[in-house]
Amino acid sequence: MNYQRPPEAIADLVNLKPDPLMLFGPDRDYIIIADRPMYPSVEELKEPKVKLAGRQINPDRFSPHGSRGFYHPRLRRISTGEDRSFQGLPKGGMYRYFSWSPDGNRIAFCLVTEDGLQLWTCDRKSLHCQPVGESDINNSLGGVPYDFIGNERFLIKRRIPGAKKPSMSENVTGPIVQDSSGKEGSNRTYTNLLQSDYDVALFRYYASSQLYLHRLDTGHETPWAEPGIIAGLGDSPNGKYFLITYVVEPFSFNVPYDKFADRVLLLDREGSVIRELTQRPVVEHLPPAFGAVITQPRRFNWRSDHPAQLYWTEALDGGDPRKNVPYREQLYYLESPFTGEPQKTIKLPMRFGALRWCRGDLAIVVDWEWATRRQVTRRWFPDAPQRQPEVLFDHNWEDNYNDPGSVVTVSLPSDHSVLLTRDGGDTLVMVGNGHRPEGPQPFIDGFNLTTRQKTRLWESTPPYFERPLFFLDEDPDYFLLAREQASERPNFFLRHLLTGEEVRITDFPHPYPQLRHTNYELITYERADGVQLSGELHTPEGFEPGREAPLPVLMWAYPQEYKDADKAGQVLTSAHQFRRISPLSPLPFLAAGYAVFDDFAMPIVGEGDEEPNETFIEQVRMNAEAAVRRLVELGVADPRRIFVGGHSYGAFMTAHLLAHTDLFAGGIARSGAFNRTLTPFGFQAEERTFWQVPETYVRLSPFVHADKIDSPLLLIHGEEDSNSGTYPVQSKRMFTALDNLGKNARLCLLPYEDHGYAAEESILHMLWEMHRWMEMHQRPAAEKAAATARREEAHRQR
Structure with missing residues (x-):
């Protein structure tokens, strides 16, 4: 049959204009605003697609299938309310992956072309835009395919020069054979997995990339690090070291690519290998229980308040939460120049969840357990690595009425985040939903680390429903607030935590x-x-x-x-x-x-x-x-x-x-x-x-x-x-x-x-x-x- 339409009263509710993208700059006086498109047509969904290793890839663009982007980018200055459009862009262009340079003077984004993604850059003052190289970015595995390295350099993930797309005739040489491993494991029913040697060759072709270091002052671009299937990249706070993860073969026919075998390497600024941190096998045979993990090192994490200190965790229970053990996790760290042996730090009785940094005597570590729905938030002292953490909150995550909230972080110029504190560093800032029988009332609390007492700093007040979204990095007395009512859609304000002073950011009308x-x-x-x-x-x-x-x-x-x-x-x-x-x-x-x-x-x-x-x-x-x-x-x-x-x-x-x-x-x-x-x-x-x-x-x-x-x-x-x-x-x-x-x-x-x-x-x-x-x-x-x-x-x- 042909496509049908419901009665017009219902159909009129489909193509309502969605809220735009809003991305604050580092000094928070400027916002990138770009409009979101309406729904795509079926013709757009019919664009070419290959299904490989759990991914759906547009083979013409080397990007995730169906990703559309934004249009009409502009810059708004909060203090004046002035909007200015970006200059020099192609008419009708669609754009993805907007980001700011650390100093807030430059904006980067990707233009969507017929051939793929092309990096562009824009000066904040003039808003003049120009391309950075060709439309040969490799974004097949998703994520942001470039990164600012300082204010005037980029690392860009591009396709392998001269790579030839494999043909089926060259890659089908016999039957497809798989042997069982003899190990117990539990995999969900994943879709779009690799099915043949030809799929393996296709995935290798579409997923492999080469990083390039591009200098804006000279326009010079050079290969950086070894080519391969890059699953992750992150720099140290001082910008001198990089953590990179490569997916390695043989690939699996049983799980998606994010569970494939990989290598984790430590690189210097020039992209040369300092040391290999771990090699991990394909993740096909975890114990059949929630909270099961691999036994190799995992969850690598740069310490945000240190120039170059690397942390990770390893399971002490064989990765099996069914085992009765006193401790499940052991944290390790390694410090520049990264030549010594990894050092042990704290042990955790439950599965490692998160780590939030602040300073030598303050970090927050979270561990959890599925069977009891328990989550524990602990204060840790990273400069005294053997000192036991102190429990701040022991919470059942099903109990929304007694949820203490989550700690707030702000970003440093290095683009690494640290805990937001007040009162000379002795008070954590926490936000929560404030669930209660009469309905939620979101809040901001101060939590004093010495007295363990909470102070309510702000709370949503009926008849409004208000949500704090984030605090300003450079002026954390201000936070972005979303405010709505039953008959009024959310609009955004900057609010001063202490004085209540507000600046309105948006004025969206009622959509229907x-x-x-x-x-x-x-x-x-x-x-x-x-x-x-x-x-x-x-x-x-x-x-x-x-x-x-x-x-x-x-x-x-x-x-x-x-x-x-x-x-x-x-x-x-x-x-x-x-x-x-x-x-x-x-x-x-x-x-x-x-x-x-x-x-x-x-x-x-x-x-x-x-x-x-x-x-x-x-x-x-x-x-x-x-x-x-x-x-x-x-x-x-x-x-x-x-x-x-x-x-x-x-x-x-x-x-x-x-x-x-x-x-x-x-x-x-x-x-x-x-x-x-x-x-x-x-x-x-x-x-x-x-x-x-x-x-x-x-x-x-x-x-x-x-x-x-x-x-x-x-x-x-x-x-x-x-x-x-x-x-x-x-x-x-x-x-x-x-x-x-x-x-x-x-x-x-x-x-x-x-x-x-x-x-x-x-x-x-x-x-x-x-x-x-x-x-x-x-x-x-x-x-x-x-x-x-x-x-x-x-x-x-x-």
Whole structure:
């Protein structure tokens, strides 16, 4: 069939102008602003694509497929409000990867050409732009393909000169053979993996690059370091040393490239090797548990407050979190000139998470444990490496109400970040969401390291919902603030932490005034076993439940696993937040007269040693029953016209709800997984494999329960879904089962689309399918009663 459009009231919500890119300069008085494009067309999605080692690469441009960039770059000065456009750029150009030089006097970015990416540079004062070399940048593996080295030099990742694209005839010399290793391991169902020797040759061709050192003052460019597949590069704070990671062969057919074998080297300023730090094998056989890691050195990290000191960690438990050991991690460091042996520092009892630097007597180290959902924040003394860290916060990350927040960092001129402190360095600055039963109120706290006392420095104040985004590097009394209301989209301000003085940065209008006055309410309720639940209820403007007839309702959710029932019911949204209507969300159907119960709570709780998935079906049923009962009690929902839907894991939930309840007139399942035997090494928060609990995998497969689905089910899937576990075959096989069982189902495959849909035509057609499906299947009470009777009879026969 041809692409269709939903009713205009819904279609009008698709092409709303998105917020622009905003990138502050080092002195924070200047902002780069560039506009984001609307949705691409299907024709754009049809651009050439090769799928290799977990990547989708545009072979003409040596860049990730589908990356679009920005247009109309300009510079705004905050103190005057003046906007000036960049000069000398090609008409209609698209640009990516904007960045500032350390001194803020120069801007760099990449122009997207037919041949690839080309580096350009711009003087901040004149805004005159000029290219830096040809459009031969290699960005196949993503990331920013260049870096400022000081203010007038770049390291640029370019294609290998003279490299010849391999031909299939030269690289297919026999059968494809793989041997098992004899080692236990657990890999998710990755997509777009290497399949043949020809794929290996193609990946080598597209991923290999050469770094060049370019000097702006002379225009001279010379090769720097050895060519290869460069997976990472980072300079020391003093700029004299570089850490570089090369992917090495043989490549794997079982995992994506970021798990391939690699070498980590230390280089000097000229790109010469000082020493090899480690060689690591391909990561194919980690223990089958969350938190499993390799046994080789990992997580290399330059100490930000030191000229050149390198840190990393190594597992003490064989990388297996199932082992009972007193310590799981050992940190090491090595200092310039990097000729000695690595020095041991602290040990951590749980898995290493993060390291934030400040000075010799202050760093923050975080370790965590999946089984207990525990995260510990510790103060460490890096200049006394054997001194034990002091626990500052010991937090369960499911407990949002008692989250202490996160430490704030600012950037140094070296582009390395350090902790932001106040009161002569004795007080950390922390930001948090401030979750509480009445909704979140984001905050900024001062945490005194001596007294361990918190001081509230700022807090969001109703009727606004405000979020601190970051502090200014050179003037950290100021922070960027996003402010919104239920009926006002977020705008940005610079605010002084102490005086409250503000400078307005943006003045974005309401993006969809036609829905400005729709109703919103955070609904709380309780499921049968006492777990507290909530959801976001949206109704059309002027609707008064109890005084008007109930509405058709679209309920939309995504399951979340918890280990604690009390924490599962915590409220995470505010009534004062702006409700952004994404065309991929259910909210556009407000324009068609539907009520929308969005993000209604779908907790799956497994306390103690109990795994959440052992009672997944029972819990999604209880969650849905409680939600429907509350909507009917409020007079919002007509029980004959309630639809349920979700994307990805929400689609999996939707199929289960139609199979195991009679609550819904129909369902909409987008890009889901319905046969868990096709994801045998785990899914979502399930870390057990199929062979450990086969009965659980079978029972949790909606495909197995297709005969129980009596309500109509609409399946939508992107034809090129690359997400782990949600192959398009999942929806195809589910539809085939429903079709042959005589069920009411429809399958819509969107050409060229991935896990999330991108093209304007695809999104409009998706909305048409959803609207048409719900309009067709608002079933009368007699039909629903008959379906219930059929289900009860089927259960009796079983």
